[in-house]
Structures are given as structure tokens and as C-alpha cells.
Amino acid sequence: MTQDREPGFDTLAVHAGAAPDPATGARATPIYQTAAYVFDNVDHAAALFNLETFGNIYTRIMNPTEAVLEERVAALEGGTAGLAVASGHAAQYVTFHTLMSPGDEFIAARQLYGGSINQFNQSFKKSDWRVVWADADDPSSFEAAVTDKTKAIFIESLANPGGVVTDIEAIGKIAKSAGVPLIVDNTLATPYLCRPIEHGADIIIHSLTKFLGGHGTSLGGILIDCGTFDWLASGRFPTLSEPCESYHGIRMAETFGDFGFAIAARVLALRDLGPCISPFNAFLLLTGIETLSLRMRRHCDNALAVAQWLEGHDKIAWVNYAGLEGSRYRELAKKYCPKGAGAVFTFGLKGGFDAGVKLVESVQIFSHLANIGDTKSLIIHPASTTHRQLTDEQRAAAGAGDDVVRLSIGIEDKDDIIGDLEQAFAQL
Amino acid sequence: MGQIVTNTPTDQPISHDRYNDSYIRGILNDHKTIAMVGASPNPVRPSYFAMKYLMDKGFQVIPVNPGHAGKDLLSQTIYSSLTDIKKTVEIVDIFRNSEAAMAITQDAIAIGAKVVWMQIGVRNDEAAALAEKAGLKVVMNRCPKIEYGRLSGEIAWAGVNTRTINNKRPTLAGGFQHRLIGA
Missing domain, CATH: 3.40.640.10 (Type I PLP-dependent aspartate aminotransferase-like (Major domain))
Incomplete structure (x- = not known):
């Protein structure tokens, strides 16, 4: 049969x-x-x-x-x-x-x-x-x-x-x-x-x-x-x-x-x-859910482009995205998520806490809110929001140090997403 | 994963690792008398649940359990063995262990049953080969209640993955919340 x-x-x-x-x-x-x-x-x-x-x-x-x-x-x-x-x-x-x-x-x-x-x-x-x-x-x-x-x-x-x-x-x-x-x-x-x-x-x-x-x-x-x-x-x-x-x-x-x-x-x-x-x-x-595959492909493509762009920017200390070749999680990402490393990641600002606050207030497309996984690009500075009640030591241990910014990359045009970060960085 | 049903030739040997939905649906549509070997009068046992559900779906279920022969179970007389049943039996449903399935299969062949059905966790390939050689259909390691619930879509109300894809209206039976498995 x-x-x-x-x-x-x-x-x-x-x-x-x-x-x-x-x-x-x-x-x-x-x-x-x-x-x-x-x-x-x-x-x-x-x-x-x-x-x-x-x-x-x-x-x-x-x-x-x-x-x-x-x-x-x-x-x-x-x-x-x-x-x-x-x-x-x-x-x-x-x-x-x-x-x-x-x-x-x-x-x-x-x-x-x-x-x-x-x-x-x-x-x-x-x-x-x-x-x-x-x-x-x-x-x-x-x-x-x-x-x-x-x-x-x-x-x-x-x-x-x-x-x-x-x-x-x-x-x-x-x-x-x-x-x-x-x-x-x-x-x-x-x-x-x-x-x-x-x-x-x-x-x-x-x-x-x-x-x-x-x-x-x-x-x-x-x-x-x-x-x-x-x-x-x-x-x-x-x-x-x-x-x-x-x-x-x-x-x-x-x-x-x-x-x-x-x-x-x-x-x-x-x-x-x-x-x-x-x-x-x-x-x-x-x-x-009906459009999950279409959206995830776009989320991952955009996230990789943004992470690569951030990596080369002079105001950025580090980028933690498993889709980047230099990531310590690159091999695990290839094994468990071969189609992409997702669309949520963090990066560090050389300007620390004050630069983080200025960045979230300067973006024009990114939404400053506490959520991830939206069609819209989202940004948060954990040290001044979700983790502000913690001590400096607790924040650092939680991966929410003063310099950390978390992004959830949406499905907009990637040039517009990068352009928004570019204009915001120019104000730091 | 679900199945996209295609026109399926039936003249080739059945794989007992994975059944086509059309094969299971055919058995449950074509045969309405089930002898349930190992049916338990204990109302918390899976066999009791299965017997009650299948009777609700219009199957005649004849319980077989030598330890309770002569008593009534869900208003049906319990028989001591398959060979004691005087009525026509189409499906023999085996709620016993894999080893016991051989002797029951031999009885199923002897009484002219059309299908040998072994419950979840029960598999005896030797017995299956014997039954198929005698012209019977065989299902192993499956439950007819779950299969009916799966193919009708009723079991999906409990969040269970039916592994089916359906672009037709489900067929309603009488009353509320009763579905048929369709042709």
C-alpha cells in the first residue's frame, strides 16, 4: 500500500x-x-x-x-x-x-x-x-x-x-x-x-x-x-x-x-x-500562525542585517546575536536553528546608561515597549525600565547592565529599520 | 504530521508501522460488530471507556472475559471466549497482551471475523501474518475509540492532534457534539 x-x-x-x-x-x-x-x-x-x-x-x-x-x-x-x-x-x-x-x-x-x-x-x-x-x-x-x-x-x-x-x-x-x-x-x-x-x-x-x-x-x-x-x-x-x-x-x-x-x-x-x-x-x-513561515523568514533576514550593521558601528561595544559568525553560539545555532537565529537580541552602547535612555527616546520607527515578537520593531533599555529595581550587580548578572539595549526586529523594510537606528545614534 | 489522503491501491501488503487514514476509516465504516476480548466491568478501565464510546457510535460491542462470563456489561452479556459467541463477529478487538494475541487471533480466524484489531501497546506480527494469510485485515497498536475520535474530529475538542487535514464539512450525527467519520 x-x-x-x-x-x-x-x-x-x-x-x-x-x-x-x-x-x-x-x-x-x-x-x-x-x-x-x-x-x-x-x-x-x-x-x-x-x-x-x-x-x-x-x-x-x-x-x-x-x-x-x-x-x-x-x-x-x-x-x-x-x-x-x-x-x-x-x-x-x-x-x-x-x-x-x-x-x-x-x-x-x-x-x-x-x-x-x-x-x-x-x-x-x-x-x-x-x-x-x-x-x-x-x-x-x-x-x-x-x-x-x-x-x-x-x-x-x-x-x-x-x-x-x-x-x-x-x-x-x-x-x-x-x-x-x-x-x-x-x-x-x-x-x-x-x-x-x-x-x-x-x-x-x-x-x-x-x-x-x-x-x-x-x-x-x-x-x-x-x-x-x-x-x-x-x-x-x-x-x-x-x-x-x-x-x-x-x-x-x-x-x-x-x-x-x-x-x-x-x-x-x-x-x-x-x-x-x-x-x-x-x-x-x-x-x-497562518503566516508564521513568511514572517519568521523576514524577521530573521532583517535581524541578521541589523546585527551585521550594528557590529560595524563605532558607538557599539558589542552585539550578541547567534546569527553572527563571531557569536559563541554560532555552532549551536547552526544545529538547532539552521533557518535563522531569531529576531530578538541585545547589543551594548559605548555610552552606557545615558546613551541607552537617549537612544530609546530618539528612535522614530522602533516602539519603546516591553514586548517582543511583533510585526513592528521594538526596543527597550532594560536598566531604565524592566530591571530598574535591581542593584547594579543584579542587573549585570541578569544580562541587563547599564549599556544593554534589547531589540525585537520587525518585518518593516530593513533599510528603514537600520536608517532609524542610524539617525538615533547620530543624536547620542 | 497529518495525512493528505490520496487514492490508495489496496492490493499491496499493509505496513503495520503506519496506517493510512483511508484503511482505518474503511474498517470502521464497513464493520459494525465488535467482540472486545478483555473488556473490563471496572468503569475506570480503558476497555470500559472504549466499549461505552463505541456503543454510542452505533457499534454492537460483545464483551469477552472468561472471569466475568454470563454477567452483564453495559447491558451486553459477557462471553467466555470468542468461540462461544453465536452471532456474527466482524472485528475482534484485543485488550490483552501481545503474547495472548496469537491464540485470540486463531479464534478470530476460526469464527470468520473480518478484522483483528490489537489495542495500543499490543503488537504480534506473527499473529498478524497468520490473520492476513487467512484474508483478515489487521490493525495493531491502535485504539478504535481514539481512531474514531481522530477521524471524526471529536477528539480535537480535547486539543489532540488528529494528524488530518480536512477541507470538507465534518459530518454531524444526531444531537449535539456527535460526528461521523465520513466516507
């Missing part, structure tokens, strides 16, 4: 998860703006509540517009299932709520988005989940941090604020030998540039707000179950492998097999914690 053809990435980006609406024939995915769904009868309701049949109950737990988004991203990542939630932070909280018990530990790379560092250090402490920090540049530091309480390893593929490429495969092997899942935040790379599942990821997380949605309009996050971790054989994750009290004693990993993690996160963590995404946001994010 000849095999049916496998669709390519760009076809999945447009089609996966979607079909014409069965009631109306609408070809675009409808926004199912409803809180709840009518049952046929009591037996149907019971089967839904018992998870015996598939279907919608209440939009805190599931929604047909959001389901298209979940399948779309799962297909692009090559995973078994997805769960979309209110934000990337919510995706992380729901993920760890499913994995962790009080007193448990997980190991995370120090090179993470600052918001994740706060969430792990501060908020997770209230649930008695302890983060142990390791160095993404030194995989052996993860191995050294493993204890019998370790329940997961967490890394970013391309780390924010940029320039850092993590050796996913090396850290994945450490997770495997420790018997814990590897969680990869793939927000900056998107599945267009990097597919963590091919390098050992068990769970993938995204802030959909960034390049996947791509237009800076809508908050959203998602977790992807790669279907690669055997929760029953492990026995160390009771939410997955022990009888579940709120569903009459089913075991999530037994009943739902290789998509059991995504289901457990949905019907337990999301059900009880409540950070659901809105159907309208899901719709806008889905529309953005």
Missing part, C-alpha cells in the same frame, strides 16, 4: 486543526463566543463529565475555537496534543501544577526570560516548589543539580533577551537519565526555526503572544504534550499515574495514553486554577 503523503510545515500552519464549520460551511474558524454547551440529555452530560466521551462542557476547560489553535500548534511542533491558556506564564503554572507536589524541585536554566525567573523564584515558592538554577552554557551543571526530589528540567531553546542558544540535546540526555521530563520554552524560536521534540523535549511551552501570534494583539500561552514521557513506568508523578479522585479513580496516563499529560493539565490544573484563554484571542492568534 502506498502511504498517504505527509503535509509540510506551511500547509499545517494554514490547515491543521481547522475544517469548514459543520453547521454553516464557514471556511474561517468561527469564534465560538460561548461560556457553555448544551447537553443532549443526562446520559450525554454524565459521559462528558466522566471524560468517557469527547466534547465541550464549559469554556474554562475547552472551546472549539481554542481547540483549533491547540491542534495547530501541536501539529507544528509534532506533539500529540496541546492546551491553550491565558498567557505563557499561565502555561508554565499549569504545567508545573500537573508535575509537582509540595517539596519537589525542578532545575531551570539561569538564562531565561526575567518574568519566568520571577515566577519560579517568588510565586512557585508559595506552593513549596523549589527552583534550582543551572547554567545553560554548561549542561553538566544540570547533572550536578539533580536530586531525588527533581521533577523536571526547564530551558528556553533561544533564550530571552536573546543571543543564547541552548544545547537542548545535551540537557535532554541529562533529563532522560534523571527520569524527569525536559520542558522547553520555544517562544523565541517558534517551531519554524526549532523543533525541540526532535532533540529530546517532552513538554513544549509557548507564549503565543510573541512570534506565533506575531502581531502584538493578543495574550495567550500553550503547552504541548510531546507524548514521549512514560508517566506510568516512572510512577513519580502522582497526578498522571495515581487514581484521580475527581474522576472516579481513573489514571490519566492510562486512560489517555500518549496525550495524558495535556488532558491532565486541562481537566485538573486548568479546571481548578482557571487561567483560560478567550476564544477571540485564540482566533487572532490562529490567524497570525
Whole structure:
């Protein structure tokens, strides 16, 4: 028998998860703006509540517009299932709520988005989940941090604020030998540039707000179950492998097999914690994903051109972009992101703090704001904004020293992006 | 990854590493009587979930479990073995381990079943070859509930990757939130 053809990435980006609406024939995915769904009868309701049949109950737990988004991203990542939630932070909280018990530990790379560092250090402490920090540049530091309480390893593929490429495969092997899942935040790379599942990821997380949605309009996050971790054989994750009290004693990993993690996160963590995404946001994010490849190619082309231009400028001390030949991450970038090193990176101004402030106030196309992954080019000077409450030492350790500027390069004409920086530099 | 369905010749051997959607859809559309070997009366077991769902989808499911023979399960009489069933059985669904699949396959051939279906985690290539030689179709390491949910699109409501691409209206069954798998 000849095999049916496998669709390519760009076809999945447009089609996966979607079909014409069965009631109306609408070809675009409808926004199912409803809180709840009518049952046929009591037996149907019971089967839904018992998870015996598939279907919608209440939009805190599931929604047909959001389901298209979940399948779309799962297909692009090559995973078994997805769960979309209110934000990337919510995706992380729901993920760890499913994995962790009080007193448990997980190991995370120090090179993470600052918001994740706060969430792990501060908020997770209230649930008695302890983060142990390791160095993404030194995989052996993860191995050294493993204890019998370790329940997961967490890394970013391309780390924010940029320039850092993590050796996913090396850290994945450490997770495997420790018997814990590897969680990869793939927000900056998107599945267009990097597919963590091919390098050992068990769970993938995204802030959909960034390049996947791509237009800076809508908050959203998602977790992807790669279907690669055997929760029953492990026995160390009771939410997955022990009888579940709120569903009459089913075991999530037994009943739902290789998509059991995504289901457990949905019907337990999301059900009880409540950070659901809105159907309208899901719709806008889905529309953005249809053009993911086109945008990412342009983002990466523009980012490389800007980084190369910056490298030669006399007011610039250094540029940290993994797409540059001189980057210490160049080899890792070739392995994990061969199509481009993303569009978020940092550079250093010879003029320090004052030059940073002057630059963000002098640009005319770049927007001065705290976000990344928009069609528009974005700029921020962390020392005077996101990291201003820290001491000088803390700022330096976080890669947010006085001289650091972070860019998220958009899809405008690259001559205009470079021209805007040129006129702003002339004012320093 | 999903599948773009093409016209598929069926006169060549089936690969049991990856099935075409058209092959699975054909089996689930053409055969409506399933003998479920290893069906459990325990309502938290996967076999119970699968039996209940398939009955909701219009399949007649006959439970087979020697430990519970003669009792009722979801209003169906439990049989001790396949050879005790007097009715026509089209699909034999095996909720037992891979080793046990050989003897059950031999019984499936003996009673004239058309399909031997082994559940997720169950694979016996020797039994599969025997069944195919006798003219039966074989599916291994799959669940008919998940396949029905996947091909109908119902399972996508739970965020599951159906690995399908669809430019046709899904076919609705009666009531709310019930879909058919289409032709």
C-alpha cells in the first residue's frame, strides 16, 4: 500500500486543526463566543463529565475555537496534543501544577526570560516548589543539580533577551537519565526555526503572544504534550499515574495514553486554577500562525542585517546575536536553528546608561515597549525600565547592565529599520 | 504530521508501522460488530471507556472475559471466549497482551471475523501474518475509540492532534457534539 503523503510545515500552519464549520460551511474558524454547551440529555452530560466521551462542557476547560489553535500548534511542533491558556506564564503554572507536589524541585536554566525567573523564584515558592538554577552554557551543571526530589528540567531553546542558544540535546540526555521530563520554552524560536521534540523535549511551552501570534494583539500561552514521557513506568508523578479522585479513580496516563499529560493539565490544573484563554484571542492568534513561515523568514533576514550593521558601528561595544559568525553560539545555532537565529537580541552602547535612555527616546520607527515578537520593531533599555529595581550587580548578572539595549526586529523594510537606528545614534 | 489522503491501491501488503487514514476509516465504516476480548466491568478501565464510546457510535460491542462470563456489561452479556459467541463477529478487538494475541487471533480466524484489531501497546506480527494469510485485515497498536475520535474530529475538542487535514464539512450525527467519520 502506498502511504498517504505527509503535509509540510506551511500547509499545517494554514490547515491543521481547522475544517469548514459543520453547521454553516464557514471556511474561517468561527469564534465560538460561548461560556457553555448544551447537553443532549443526562446520559450525554454524565459521559462528558466522566471524560468517557469527547466534547465541550464549559469554556474554562475547552472551546472549539481554542481547540483549533491547540491542534495547530501541536501539529507544528509534532506533539500529540496541546492546551491553550491565558498567557505563557499561565502555561508554565499549569504545567508545573500537573508535575509537582509540595517539596519537589525542578532545575531551570539561569538564562531565561526575567518574568519566568520571577515566577519560579517568588510565586512557585508559595506552593513549596523549589527552583534550582543551572547554567545553560554548561549542561553538566544540570547533572550536578539533580536530586531525588527533581521533577523536571526547564530551558528556553533561544533564550530571552536573546543571543543564547541552548544545547537542548545535551540537557535532554541529562533529563532522560534523571527520569524527569525536559520542558522547553520555544517562544523565541517558534517551531519554524526549532523543533525541540526532535532533540529530546517532552513538554513544549509557548507564549503565543510573541512570534506565533506575531502581531502584538493578543495574550495567550500553550503547552504541548510531546507524548514521549512514560508517566506510568516512572510512577513519580502522582497526578498522571495515581487514581484521580475527581474522576472516579481513573489514571490519566492510562486512560489517555500518549496525550495524558495535556488532558491532565486541562481537566485538573486548568479546571481548578482557571487561567483560560478567550476564544477571540485564540482566533487572532490562529490567524497570525497562518503566516508564521513568511514572517519568521523576514524577521530573521532583517535581524541578521541589523546585527551585521550594528557590529560595524563605532558607538557599539558589542552585539550578541547567534546569527553572527563571531557569536559563541554560532555552532549551536547552526544545529538547532539552521533557518535563522531569531529576531530578538541585545547589543551594548559605548555610552552606557545615558546613551541607552537617549537612544530609546530618539528612535522614530522602533516602539519603546516591553514586548517582543511583533510585526513592528521594538526596543527597550532594560536598566531604565524592566530591571530598574535591581542593584547594579543584579542587573549585570541578569544580562541587563547599564549599556544593554534589547531589540525585537520587525518585518518593516530593513533599510528603514537600520536608517532609524542610524539617525538615533547620530543624536547620542 | 497529518495525512493528505490520496487514492490508495489496496492490493499491496499493509505496513503495520503506519496506517493510512483511508484503511482505518474503511474498517470502521464497513464493520459494525465488535467482540472486545478483555473488556473490563471496572468503569475506570480503558476497555470500559472504549466499549461505552463505541456503543454510542452505533457499534454492537460483545464483551469477552472468561472471569466475568454470563454477567452483564453495559447491558451486553459477557462471553467466555470468542468461540462461544453465536452471532456474527466482524472485528475482534484485543485488550490483552501481545503474547495472548496469537491464540485470540486463531479464534478470530476460526469464527470468520473480518478484522483483528490489537489495542495500543499490543503488537504480534506473527499473529498478524497468520490473520492476513487467512484474508483478515489487521490493525495493531491502535485504539478504535481514539481512531474514531481522530477521524471524526471529536477528539480535537480535547486539543489532540488528529494528524488530518480536512477541507470538507465534518459530518454531524444526531444531537449535539456527535460526528461521523465520513466516507
